[in-house]
Amino acid sequence: xxxxxxxxxxxxxxxxxxxxxxxxxxxxxxxxxxxxxxxxxxxxxxxxxxxxxxxxxxxxxxxxxxxxxxxxxxxxxxxxxxxxxxxxxxxxxxxxxxxxxxxxxxxxxxxxxxxxxxxxxxxxxxxxxxxxxxxxxxxxxxxxxxxxxxxxxxxxxxxxxxxxxxxxxxxxxxxxxxxxxxxxxxxxxxxxxxxxxxxxxxxxxxxxxxxxxxxxxxxxxxxxxxxxxxxxxxxxxxxxxxxxxxxxxxxxxxxxxxxxxxxxxxxxxxxxxxxxxxxxxxxxxxxxxxxxxxxxxxx
Numbered sequence: 415x416x417x418x419x420x421x422x423x424x425x426x427x428x429x430x431x432x433x434x435x436x437x438x439x440x441x442x443x444x445x446x447x448x449x450x451x452x453x454x455x456x457x458x459x460x461x462x463x464x465x466x467x468x469x470x471x472x473x474x475x476x477x478x479x480x481x482x483x484x485x486x487x488x489x490x491x492x493x494x495x496x497x498x499x500x501x502x503x504x505x506x507x508x509x510x511x512x513x514x515x516x517x518x519x520x521x522x523x524x525x526x527x528x529x530x531x532x533x534x535x536x537x538x539x540x541x542x543x544x545x546x547x548x549x550x551x552x553x554x555x556x557x558x559x560x561x562x563x564x565x566x567x568x569x570x571x572x573x574x575x576x577x578x579x580x581x582x583x584x585x586x587x588x589x590x591x592x593x594x595x596x597x598x599x600x601x602x603x604x605x606x607x608x609x610x611x612x613x614x615x616x617x618x619x620x621x622x623x624x625x626x627x628x629x630x631x632x633x634x635x636x637x638x639x640x641x642x643x644x645x646x647x648x649x650x651x652x653x654x655x656x657x658x659x660x661x662x663x664x665x666x667x668x669x670x671x672x673x674x675x676x677x678x679x680x681x682x683x684x685x686x687x688x689x690x691x692x693x694x695x696x697x698x699x700x701x702x703x704x705x706x707x708x709x710x711x712x713x
Contacts, residue, residue, distance in 0.1 A: 418477075419444045419568055419600045420465060425474035427460050427624075434460040435471070436624035442602055442617070447594055449615030449632075450604040451704060457624040458604035459501065462572050465602075466493060478568070497561030501573040503553050507546035511539055511556055515563075524565025533559040536589065551582035558586060562593055569593075571603040575610060587614050612700045622708040632700065639698040640678035644670040644690040651688055657681045662706050673698065673706050 420442035427435040435457050442448045452458050463469035464476055467489025479495060481488040506514060519525045534541065537555040545553065554574065561569055574590075575583040590601055591614050605611050611618060618635070620628040628635065639661075644650065650670035653663040657680035661673045670690075672681050678695055685693055698706075 417444055418442055420448075420476075420478050420602065422461070422464070422476040423474060425461070425464060425476055426472045427457075427464060427469060428472045433624055435464070435474075437474070438621065438624060439626045439629070440476075440619055441629070442600060444600050445594070445598070446600055446617050447590065447615050448600070448602045449611035449618040450602060450621060451606070451608065451611050451618055452604075452621035453606055453708065456606075456621045456708075458621055459572055460624075461621065462498075462570055462602075462604060465570060466496065466498060495567045497564045497566035497569045499554075499557045499561045499569075499571045499574055501576055503550075503557040505545045505553060505557060508544060510542055510544050511548075512541040514545060514556070515541075515560070518560050519563075522564040526563050526565050529563045530559070533562055533589070537585065551578045554578060554582070554586065558589065562589070567599060569599060569601045569603075571601065573605060574603055575605070575607065583610065590614060608701045608704055618700070620704055620707055627707050628703060635675075635703060636697065636700070638676050639703050640674055641696050641698050641702070642672040642674065642678055642681045642685065643694045643696070644672075644685050644688065645692045645694075646670070646688070646690050655681055655684050657684055673702075 418441045420440060422438060422440040425435050425438040438457060438461060440461065450458050450461065460469060464471050465478055465483055467483050470484045476483045478492045481492055483489055483492055509517065515530065537559060539552065539556055539559065545556065548556065558574065575586050578586065587610060593599060594601055615632055617631050618629065619626050646668050648668065650665045650668055653670060655672065657674065657677040659675040659677040661675055664671045674681055682693055682695065
């Protein structure tokens with residue numbers, strides 16, 4: 415595995431009586447497209463703020479580029495090497511896009527004029543219009559251009575396709591894939607859109623209630639997770655499996671369903687002793703992994 419660009423261990427963040435992060439762990443290898451997946455309010459935005467030094471953790475450790483993100487001097491160095499697009503796509507509305515680019519460019523010595531020209535063409539952006547007159551999709555593309563052209567080693571994008579129509583979302587996602595393919599960049603993007611994460615991410619973390627509940631390479635997760643469905647002649651028995659990796663079991667009349675992360679063969683071996691009428695083992699989609707791992711979790 416490549417050295418981590420981001421590493422967070424036991425990250426906690428409290429706002430008054432609210433625990434936004436409750437022991438979150440995160441490891442993002444260099445060169446990856448990393449999807450941070452979770453429901454609204456799961457802790458994704460707070461995680462991003464701690465990575466950028468915009469919020470200091472209450473406890474735990476977080477490092478970006480090997481630097482402690484909770485120290486002021488280090489957080490400045492981290493932001494110099496990072497392009498960030500917030501969920502709100504904050505821009506100076508009274509400027510034209512050309513003025514916004516000219517204003518932003520001097521702050522970043524590694525600014526890439528070749529990428530600026532490339533994304534102006536690819537996104538078909540109107541440089542002479544004020545930003546407040548642009549549609550939400552065009553504003554998103556403008557904000558993304560400003561991040562992509564900085565020569566950044568890390569791009570952090572908070573809900574980059576929020577509110578976009580399917581065509582605009584596809585343009586943004588494909589631009590991110592092409593950027594990583596051609597530039598020495600790592601991308602972390604948060605989303606609650608499972609299909610988008612599934613489409614472009616090579617690694618993911620599912621965050622729920624301030625904790626990481628699933629993480630790893632997406633292909634490995636697809637290979638590891640299985641659903642074992644047992645059908646019985648009468649009501650399904652109470653589950654008592656000892657096999658490792660069981661995530662969740664569900665009984666519904668004659669059917670007993672087991673979701674497992676590895677160990678499906680062992681579950682099937684144990685199930686034979688229960689004399690089911692049929693045993694069916696199927697692969698599980700990312701959407702199903704997400705729904706099963708966040709549904710019904712206890713506080």
